[in-house]
Amino acid sequence: MIEFRMPSLGADMDAGTLVEWLKKPGDPVRHGDIMAVVETQKGAIEIEVFDDGVLDQILTKPGEKVPVGHVIATIRGADEPPGEGPLPVGAPPPPPTAASAMPPASKVTPPPPVECPTRQISVTPAARHRAAELGIDLGQIEPGPDGIIGLDQIEAAKRPPPPEPERKPAGISFEEMRKAIAAAMAKSHREIPHYYVSSTIDVSLLMGWLEAENERRSLPARLLYAVPLIRALALALAETPELNGHYIDGRFLPATHVNMGIAVAMRGGGLIAPAIAKVEALTMDAMMDKLRDLVGRVRSGRLRSSELSEGTVTFSNLGEDTADEVLPIIYPPQVAIIGCGKIAKRPWVSEGSLVVRRTLTVSVAGDHRVSDGRRAARFLSRFEQLLKSPEAL
Amino acid sequence: MTDQELAEFVRSTLIKVAPDLESEVFAPDKDFREQFEIDSMDMLNFIVALHQATGIDIPERDYNKLVSLSGCVAYLRAKGYGQ
Numbered sequence: 160m161i162e163f164r165m166p167s168l169g170a171d172m173d174a175g176t177l178v179e180w181l182k183k184p185g186d187p188v189r190h191g192d193i194m195a196v197v198e199t200q201k202g203a204i205e206i207e208v209f210d211d212g213v214l215d216q217i218l219t220k221p222g223e224k225v226p227v228g229h230v231i232a233t234i235r236g237a238d239e240p241p242g243e244g245p246l247p248v249g250a251p252p253p254p255p256t257a258a259s260a261m262p263p264a265s266k267v268t269p270p271p272p273v274e275c276p277t278r279q280i281s282v283t284p285a286a287r288h289r290a291a292e293l294g295i296d297l298g299q300i301e302p303g304p305d306g307i308i309g310l311d312q313i314e315a316a317k318r319p320p321p322p323e324p325e326r327k328p329a330g331i332s333f334e335e336m337r338k339a340i341a342a343a344m345a346k347s348h349r350e351i352p353h354y355y356v357s358s359t360i361d362v363s364l365l366m367g368w369l370e371a372e373n374e375r376r377s378l379p380a381r382l383l384y385a386v387p388l389i390r391a392l393a394l395a396l397a398e399t400p401e402l403n404g405h406y407i408d409g410r411f412l413p414a415t416h417v418n419m420g421i422a423v424a425m426r427g428g429g430l431i432a433p434a435i436a437k438v439e440a441l442t443m444d445a446m447m448d449k450l451r452d453l454v455g456r457v458r459s460g461r462l463r464s465s466e467l468s469e470g471t472v473t474f475s476n477l478g479e480d481t482a483d484e485v486l487p488i489i490y491p492p493q494v495a496i497i498g499c500g501k502i503a504k505r506p507w508v509s510e511g512s513l514v515v516r517r518t519l520t521v522s523v524a525g526d527h528r529v530s531d532g533r534r535a536a537r538f539l540s541r542f543e544q545l546l547k548s549p550e551a552l
Numbered sequence: 553m554t555d556q557e558l559a560e561f562v563r564s565t566l567i568k569v570a571p572d573l574e575s576e577v578f579a580p581d582k583d584f585r586e587q588f589e590i591d592s593m594d595m596l597n598f599i600v601a602l603h604q605a606t607g608i609d610i611p612e613r614d615y616n617k618l619v620s621l622s623g624c625v626a627y628l629r630a631k632g633y634g635q
Contacts, residue, residue: 373612378603381612383592426572426589454593458572478592480585 161210161234163194165219165227169432169467170491171343172199175206176224177231182214188234193463195231200332200339201431202460204467212236224303224311282308336429347491351406355486356535357522360543361507366517368549384502385476386443386450390552391545392497393417393438396472399538401530402495402523403472411494411529416440420470420490421450423457432490433462434470443552477501484520494526495535553634555625561634562624565605569597580621595619606633 165175175197182194193205194214212234219231282290282297290297290313300316302308365387373381396403396417404413417439420432433456435441435449456462473496475487485498500520507516521542523535545552553561559580566584567573573588584590590598599618603610608631610618617627628634 370612378610379600381596383596385592424589424591426570451593451597454591455597458570458594 160215160239161212161236162230163208163210163232163234165197165225165229165231166206166464167227167468168197168199168204168464169343169470170346171339172201172227172467174224174226175199175204177219177221178203179221180217181205184214184216186214188212188214197464200335201425201429201467202462204462204464206464208234210234210236212239281306333428336425340430343490344488347488351489351491351494352527353489353524354527354532354535355522355524356532356539357484357486357520358536358539358543359505359518359520360546361509361516362502362519362546363517365546365549366502380444382443382447383450385478386447387546387549387552388476388499389419389421389435389438389446389450389474390441390443391542392474393419393441394545394552395538395541397439398541399534401534402525402538404494404529405471405492406494406526406528407492414471416471418469418471420473420493421453422473422475422487423454425457431457431462431467432470432473432475433457433466436465436469472496475499484522486522487524489524489526494529496524498522498524555629558625558628558634559621561605562602562621562628565601566598569601570594578621583619584621585619602628606631608633 168175176199178196178198180195182188182192188194188208189211190209192208194208195206197204197206215233215235217232219225219229225231281302287297290300295313295316297308300308300312303312366384369382369384369387376382396419400413401411403417404411406412416437418434418436419438420434422430422432424430433453435446435453438446441449453462453466470490470493472493473487473490475485475496475498477485477498477500479501481501483503484500487496487498489496498521500522502517502519504515505518507514507518509516521539523539525532525535563578570588570590576588578584579587585595595615599610599615602608602618602624606628608628614627618624
């Protein structure tokens with residue numbers, strides 16, 4: 160029997176609330192299938208399975224919040240005969256109609272967990288403090304599914320959930336998202352000895368090439384300038400293993416592919432950086448399609464768990480009409496993040512003359528436990544060199 | 553089409569690519585990129601949707617004329633759309 164666990168949802172999220180199962184016991188499942196939808200601090204995430212087999216039992220019901228790593232279902236391997244494990248007679252799956260209409264967890268009293276060996280109630284120190292602050296009687300509070308009264312439970316008891324502001328995808332609380340971002344960034348700031356290296360580069364040639372290219376293309380096939388930037392970054396990163404991978408438990412694990420997290424601002428506030436896998440193998444057209452799809456799913460709240468946990472490096476592109484440069488903070492357990500300011504016309508010295516050029520300031524934040532500024536400087540030179548021949552990208 | 557109908561058409565086209573703006577009130581002359589944090593991908597998708605709905609070919613250099621409801625209305629009028 161294979162245990163299907165709540166997958167990692169990235170450094171800033173440690174739990175998820177089950178919203179809806181998309182498979183029911185008895186359904187065949189294949190590597191890459193979407194099993195369920197989980198609500199997180201950054202919106203709804205589709206969780207995928209990485210085994211083949213048959214869904215045996217569902218152990219977590221819609222509305223339940225479980226930590227990353229918790230077993231939420233069991234899967235029978237393709238060659239395992241049915242009936243080896245207990246059959247799900249006593250626990251029929253919830254009807255899909257009820258599941259899809261499920262409100263966010265904070266609005267429901269969590270149903271008793273299916274699997275919870277101990278029912279000892281404990282209160283986190285933060286929750287105790289907050290409850291005292293608000294004058295809430297802890298005895299009146301229903302603990303979470305894990306038997307713990309945490310800040311979530313206190314906040315839920317404090318007031319009826321406010322009507323959802325209209326400008327956000329359903330289910331996202333910006334307050335919660337800010338907490339998630341703060342937790343990951345505080346960890347990064349605390350643990351990662353950052354260094355910064357940046358270069359301002361002339362991208363007139365690149366932009367000229369892109370304008371001619373887009374002029375030639377039909378509207379739906381046009382490219383954003385972020386696409387050649389990502390392409391060049393991917394190629395340069397593939398040659399710079401020290402900036403691409405994870406630092407876990409005191410060890411650097413270089414990645415075999417470049418899975419680039421793309422920082423996407425969420426309207427109304429907040430940020431998420433889902434990854435596009437193996438960018439080094441994508442043509443610019445394929446990259447544009449992936450980017451369009453990714454931004455669309457950030458907006459509609461339909462990212463996949465693998466996109467949040469498998470990034471090996473992050474790219475933060477401020478975009479048009481923003482600021483000159485950005486000095487970003489590494490998203491753990493990654494070891495580098497690359498930031499680009501806006502492209503603007505600026506004075507530039509070319510062959511001894513002062514000229515006007517479109518330039519871009521690119522910054523790399525690296526992890527000193529893994530690399531030094533010199534390595535990042537070489538990476539930036541390579542990036543600049545690649546952008547000088549955009550037609551070859 | 554009246555200007556108001558054209559503006560409504562533009563608004564509904566933008567909402568098609570950014571459904572989360574559904575109930576927002578659009579200031580006619582305000583740059584909607586600023587008003588609603590429309591990024592370059594949303595903007596490109598919006599222009600693609602305008603192109604697909606109207607058949608007008610919109611070169612990249614014209615994109616900055618299409619950043620407010622009134623700007624879009626003026627542009628579509630100039631291209632003879634909705635006569």
